[in-house]
Amino acid sequence: MGPADARTAITLEVDGERRSLLVDNRTTLLDALREGLGVTAPKKGCDHGQCGSCTVLLDGRRVTTCLTFAVANDGAHILTSAGLAEGADLHVMQQAFLDQDGLQCGYCTPGQICSAVGMLDEVKSGHASYVTGDLAAEPELSDEEIRERMSGNLCRCAAYSNILAAIRQAATP
Numbered sequence: 773m774g775p776a777d778a779r780t781a782i783t784l785e786v787d788g789e790r791r792s793l794l795v796d797n798r799t800t801l802l803d804a805l806r807e808g809l810g811v812t813a814p815k816k817g818c819d820h821g822q823c824g825s826c827t828v829l830l831d832g833r834r835v836t837t838c839l840t841f842a843v844a845n846d847g848a849h850i851l852t853s854a855g856l857a858e859g860a861d862l863h864v865m866q867q868a869f870l871d872q873d874g875l876q877c878g879y880c881t882p883g884q885i886c887s888a889v890g891m892l893d894e895v896k897s898g899h900a901s902y903v904t905g906d907l908a909a910e911p912e913l914s915d916e917e918i919r920e921r922m923s924g925n926l927c928r929c930a931a932y933s934n935i936l937a938a939i940r941q942a943a944t945p
């Protein structure tokens with residue numbers, strides 16, 4: 773067996789469930805989830821790290837799953853947009869997208885929601901963005917900040933103003 777045929781057994785925790793699978797070492801995490809485990813919440817848009825539709829929360833941080841190999845994430849805890857709700861209770865970000873009509877076709881939405889949840893945590897942890905003026909101060913969640921921090925998530929339906937309103941709603945105590 774040559775290196776190109778190499779397979780590895782890995783285990784992932786996906787939305788609270790432990791899942792094991794054998795992957796070709798060249799398999800992206802996105803393909804392992806969708807094709808290997810039938811987890812279809814993360815969507816394949818570009819498969820090149822450009823659209824954000826494949827975003828999940830990986831060990832608590834937002835990650836584009838088309839840009840990382842499954843074998844590199846053995847043992848990782850993955851939360852998809854489908855795993856954010858607590859039973860029948862929607863996550864505040866999911867509810868906000870519904871309330872604010874933050875979607876049209878919905879294809880980008882699972883990635884937008886995971887990214888928005890991860891983004892708010894980054895702000896809470898004091899991470900600056902490209903448009904943060906004062907790097908020493910607590911970042912403020914202006915519309916400009918939200919747009920910049922969500923700029924890795926594209927929406928072909930251009931529902932951006934409602935996505936912004938949804939994130940603002942979820943971020944407002």
Ligand code: FES
Nearest residue numbers: 817818819824838
């Ligand atoms: S499918 Fe991963 S960024 Fe587009």
Ligand code: FES
Nearest residue numbers: 876878927928929
């Ligand atoms: S709602 Fe259609 S791509 Fe965003």
